[in-house]
Amino acid sequence: MSFRVWLRRQSSIPSEFSLPAVACGLLIGCLLCFTNLYFGLQTGFISMMSLQSALIGFLLSKMLPTPMSPQEIVLVQATATATGTMPLAAGFVSILPALGLVNQERDGSPPIHLSWMTGIGWCCAVAFFGVFLSPPIRKQVIIEEELAFPSGTATAQLVSVLHKLPPPNTSLRRRNGYQHIDDQEVGEDEDSREIISPRETTPLRDPEIVSPAGWHELLWSFVASALLTLAAYFFPVIFAIPVFGNYLAREWLWSFTPSLSYVGQGIIMGFPTTLSMNLGMLVGWGVLSPIAKFSGWAPGPVGDMTDGSRGWILWVCLAVMCADSLVSLLPVVWSLVVDVFVGLRHRSSAYVEDKDSSETETAERLVPVRWVIAGFCASVGVGIFLIWLVFGHEGIKPAATFAGYIIGSFLSILAVRALGETDINPVRLTSTINLKGPKLFQVSGLGKISQLFFAWIQPGNIVANLIAGGVVEAGAQQAGDLMQDLKTGHLCGVAPRTLFYGQLIGSVVSIFVTTTAYSLYMRAYPIPGPSFPAPSARVWLSFARLLRDGQLPPQASIFMLVFAAVFGLVAGFKVYAVRKQIWWAKWIPSGVAFAIGFLNTPSFSIARLIGGIIEYIFYVRYARSSGDIRLIVIASGFVLGEGVTSIISLVLRTFGVGVASCWGCGQSGMCGECS
Template identity: 80%
Template sequence: MVFRRWLRDCIGFMSARHRDLTVSDFSLPAIIIGLLIGCLLCFTNLYFGLQTGFISMMSLQSALIGYLVSRMLPTPLSPQEIILVQATATATGTMPLAAGFVGILPALGLINEERDGSPPIHLSWVAGIGWSCAVAFFGVFLSPPIRKQVIIEEELAFPSGTATAQLISVLHNLPPPETNLRRRKGYQSIEDEEDGEVARESGETTPRETTPLQGPEITPTASWHELLWSFVASGLLTLSAYFFPVIFAIPIFGNYLAREWAWSFTPSLSYVGQGIIMGFPTTLSMNMGMLVGWGILSPMAKFSGWAPGPVGDMTSGSRGWILWVSLAIMCADSLVSLLPVVWEFLVDTTLRLKRGSSAQLEGKDYGETETPDRLVPGRWIIIGWSVSVVVGIFLVWVVFGHEGIKPVATFAGYILGGLLSVLAVRALGETDINPVSGLGKISQLFFAWIQPGNIVANIIAGGVAEAGAQQAGDLMQDLKTGHLCGASPRALFYGQLIGSTVSIFVTTTAYSLYTRVYPIPGPSFPAPTAYVWLSFARLLRDGQLPENSSAFMIVFAAVFALIAAVKVYAVKKAVWWGVWIPSGVAFAIGFLNTPSFSIARLIGGILEYVFRTRYARSGGDIRLIVVASGFVLGEGVISVVSLILKTFGVGVASCWGCGQSGLCGGCPS
């Protein structure tokens, strides 16, 4: 109640004064609410990204929470302003991935001078700000120029953006948006398995009705109660686990397997919430990977002498050994998934040129649906992208020096990142998967040729490509939602820029606090994707692989290349069994994370499936999504409290029952 009163007093008086701005649908209350939600998501994504490599875009959840908050204002926000809220929130919340705080920067800290020819790089707060500014904006300028092509002319699905538009329509009791999805997409359940959000929504074409959409009963008071109790429950469990680490490291298969083989269980409500959001098919794929990686390959590597070190060691242990198999799976899956996108891009471009000529002869208009005052002017795009690249090259040179990466090479990285971002947008529109990791690997391959032997340059170049693809994809999802619900593209563009700017300081500050208190990578925050970046860079430099890992990499890459091809075919043909084909990326994440992370997510996935098939009142029943959002946000927010306690020297109350020699991250070794 105190928070609601404070929010009403601080924001409410502005709502009436900022309705009629120059930019339609742009309002200060929407921006403030979006930033508040985005900051919570930023801490949450940084926390879980460093733990598991998983980053959630949370666009659906941002729109939902924004709607609930806006209902407390004297004048609730319009549907278009709610879209601005979620656009600002997602731009703020995904910076940990876009700027590489969960992968790139920890990887630079793992560099070994004797092995890699360069000392480890640990950025200060100021240097972190500089690096973030270098990569935080150029991807934002890549989406508006291709918006007309992919959203209006080709009508790509962008299922998460479409799902958010449909949710907003339900919340505001509006006619459903005219999605006009091409029938060949046939999405019944679509997962985003890439370091980020997984959303599901029907892809059936929905005719526009003349009567309001009658969705399930959604009362703000009931939704607030569900969000609040789930938030409190998750937060209390997280705080309890800080003082008694065994709560999040239960040796369900015995202390020996927990201590020696990392088989424990983390009953985190946040992981359960993530599983609900990801859905049952994705969590099932992840746990299949967990069983194969940790139940078969890990013991095989250990007992065969291929990985003689401790199981959890990323250098000499079986966890580091199965990492290479995981990398092969991700690369194969990403490559096969991208090939049809590249082919369709070439075909569609050719057809568009022919169609454009025919349309001119026949007098047909395939023009823009928005008025110029609601669009992002072309000169803004040219100037903004040019300035962001020039400033970015300078900042990268200042932060990493000439020996880190040459300015010419950085410029090539921005150009390559821009080209790969187009593929990322198309892949996202086709499949709801933004293959940022796969595109980063392509950039690393390219830079292994430009600056051979330079580990630092290789990782940085991959980070630039990843940042561009992430930001371009995020904004295009928002633009799809805005197109369906009539929101101003220019307002969403502003929201993305504002959210990214604020998140630079929020993310860098949070990461600096974490690195002062915890070793990263370390027991509490293993940062698994950091090892992926560094291992791939080392492989490109010297080609050395752990003993007998190459054969397994080839076999698993071939198998999952075939599986990915079948999955692409199944999705395009809209067959019902397509969603049950294992996802290569999710399968590989099961290798990267210890079993404790995957089991809890499977519980969430099962809950989602049971609720959706047996208890959901209708296709738009969002009760479970509200609860899942509270679970995720609760642990993410209370993690800040844990960080403060750790900073002031408040340690665990008891390590009783842990018995894992520090693997839980709370007990001393």
């Protein structure tokens, strides 16, 4: 019996599950994995790129003898995102670099640098338990409550547009904070409806199908970004241009990085988000940094994270992040409390019986409950053992690790609901406007909650605090990602079991890809270091230290309170405006994006603002319709070009091939390669 015949006879494998789709998803996901690790270590920015994965998968399928179906394209993007986001899920851009910054004298523990083998063990410990959290609550949040999951809905829209199919019937209820279905317009068919985003008033209307020219746009943007990145490797000053003068570049870190990938990320993020980020950059680096320096509160070099202005403004950044995340989560928490403690009392038995028959999928297409229970128990049990094996009893106690998995499970439900209602996963900042793609930063609100718990469960242990936060973050992120995929699959008719398989396969492959890539970066570069500062790691470690001893830099507490109060009010106003679907809600500054401007040096923010301006001008003046995706194709090429070239740079660095010239470094002092 051939393998194909055997595969077809397996009733547990849905018909739309195909090896070409999985292979294509893994190929795209591996590229995204390197790209996300590169940018995550550099700036804390990671892109899920589910829309871009679907688009690239569609283009690749055109090269096959039999192009892939819409359902297979959904599987492609689900597998790709599961593979590509492991640097975030397993904490390779935050937790692991933070453990490397631990200090024996200050923290009571030596720095921890995981080898390739121990990195595999850590990855296996956190890579799966979140995957088993989504299937049990899929029916509740997608079918019963009909939560919007805007990113998943937008991906389903894109897939239908690419295959010239009618828009998916979302049937969303009109609820505050949700994307909703507009009234049927005159002349439209019964099933032809539009999704109106509370952040964008122009829905996806006229399909702009990717023609063969889409390949040319993707290719030339990829090549242009790759060549510029390679040139910057040999001449580092290209990415550290002192446009504001040598003094500001050398002493105050004001330089410009003309990276096409940053421009592409700005396009994907959108003008309002990049504007918030640059507003934070101006306040943090143009106002607070000089104040802290000249007042003697941060007497060291500006870029020093210990006693310099960069380390001082980090605390204000942390206050803004926490205030924004807390206020943004309150409506979701309130909704959850109302549903649990009030809504359940008013449900009649007849309604319960109706719920039991509301499932839209047959049993063989669902993920069996026994799989979920067995998989969750196995992932938790094996994870506790592996974490103990990797970090030892002094790192984190097995009982504390078990508590981390339990806390992570409950907080993952909160993350799924927040993502479904607002398109914001508390693990990160993420937002989608039609085809402009998901944006996310390595900023974890739920991770901070877990750190608060473990400051009480295992007090004084910095390592345990970081590890526990990583466990919670992994579960919340994976549960949210899979639920977005399940929403897309629900709209496109893909079996939940198919996407479950894709998530598991992508996670397994990404364990080895991510760990290998991180090990290579560790051998070639100091992490954190000039080239890869890993800013998110500083946030995690600083918060853990604050919970342990409560010591802050001089006068930082006053500024933290003021900025937290201001951005708590701003976040509350933004939540209100979004729920009321006021058109200018998207222009209210985002607190997390504002804080990112503090977290990264100005060189990273300016290029993204350029991308945001390009995005705004294009969609206002030059887009053929609101569904025009030409700019997204170009932006994807920009991002992938630098991400893929980073692999070449890594290989060159590993084999001792260095820069060709350090010209300009003496003037700017900003070239990480030459410092």
